[in-house]
Amino acid sequence: MSLVLMSLMANVAWADTANSKTTEVSNRDYVLGAGDFVRISVYGSADLLTEARISAAGTITFPLLGEVTIGGLSPKLSESKLAELLEKGGYVKKAQVNLVVLQYQSQFVSVLGDVYKPGKVALDRPSKLSDVLAMAGGATPNGSDIVTLIRTQAGKTTKKDYDLRDLIAKADATHNPQVLGDDIVYVNAREVSVLGQVNRPGKYSVTSGVRTVLDFLSQAGGVASNGADSIIVMTKRNGQLEKIELDVDQLYRAGELANNFELSNGDSIYVPRVPVFYIYGEVQRPGAFRLERNMNVAQALSTGGGLSIRGTERGIKIKRNIKGELKTLDAKAGDVLQANDIVFVGESLF
Structure with a gap:
């Protein structure tokens, strides 16, 4: 995450916080809890104006009514409950109750991942996503531009x-939503996936010292013995996903470092399994072998240890899958093999 982006995010969060301090805090969907400080007024009954902190049991003491439980209710439902009690008790006809939360102290949000101060953040006022990120110190340089908001309501978890x-540029409720108690805000790391035939496949963070294709191959332990000579890199360029195939040998050579470009969050490296060929019949070491680039039949025979005492180079056959159909071809010493070819060496009759 760039320093400029971090600075802008802090400015947005400061502005949101400053604005929230200048007005009475109000959140109609908030669930009241122990420690919250509320102001309750009844239209036309100034003597009933009350400011109280909700107890650990979820109760407040209200004039005429005594202890009333509002913990676990929203401000709107609390207003309805108080109005109903005042009317039933004959204290106020058609009571119009207004409840405002002055201090939010019962709700916490967990801010995790690549932030400077991970942990629980108290919601002492209605807070937006940018607010809680700022309270957690903001994203670290290794943090990506993607933040995940995890919320559980009525037993259902959404992510x-x-x-x-977008949060900074647009700063509306769609892109900078209000967070609620028990939400989890997770700042993802800038990661690159290294998959396939490497010694330690997985996801690796983009850091100041790990940025290029070779850096990530090194982090993954290098190409495994069964890895191919070429790798596939999926990267975003100009907002478009691009597939790039790189030759491993050329990648390591001096003068080919132009291919060793920097990767960014969400990019991936895939190392395919090395192509193989099979050789059977009258050879010293029948079996499956690594297919080297431009390997021909003569080289394949050498890889298989050469002909047995009964083998002959006459009548060598190649079985090859062509468009889904296995076909048998006559082979010459200079013919180039393809992946998964089966070379069969016959027995000499003389």
Whole structure:
């Protein structure tokens, strides 16, 4: 994540926080809990104006009514409950109750991942995504531009990703949503996936010292013995996903470092399994062997240890899959093999 982006995010969060301090805090969907400080007024009954902190049991003491439980209710439902109690008790006719949360102290959000101060953040006011990120110190340089908001309501868990660039550029409720108690905000690491035939496949973080194709191959332990001579890199360029095939040998050579480009969050490296050929019949070591680039029949025979005492180079056959059909071909010493070819060496009759 760029320093400029981090700075902009901090500015957005500061502006949101400053605005929230200048107005009474109000959140109609908030669930009241122990420690929250509320102001309750009844239209036309100034003597009933009350400010109270909700107890550990979820109760407040209200004039005329005594202890009333509002913990676990929203402000709107609390208003309805108080109005109903006042009317039933004969204290106020057609009571109009207004409840405002002055301090939010019962709700916490977990901010995890690549932030400077991971952990629980107290929601002491209605807070947006940018607010809680700022309270956690912001994203580290290894943090990506993608933040995941995880929310559980009514036993159902949802996950939604937000792009910090949109959060800053647009800063509306769609891109910078309000967070609720028990939400989890997770700042993803900038990661590149290294998959296939490497010694340690997995996801690796983009850091100041790990940025290029070779850096990530090294992090993954290098190409395994059964890895192919070429690798496939999936990377985004100009917003478009691009597939690039690179020759491993040329990648390591001096003068070919132009192919050793930097990768970014979400890119991937895939090392295919090395292509093989099979050789059977009258050879010293029948079996499956690595197919080297431009390997011909003569080289394949040498890889198989050469002909046995009964073998002959006359009448060598290649079985090859052509468009889904296995066909038998006559072979010459200079014919180039293809992946999964089966070379069969016959027995000499004389």
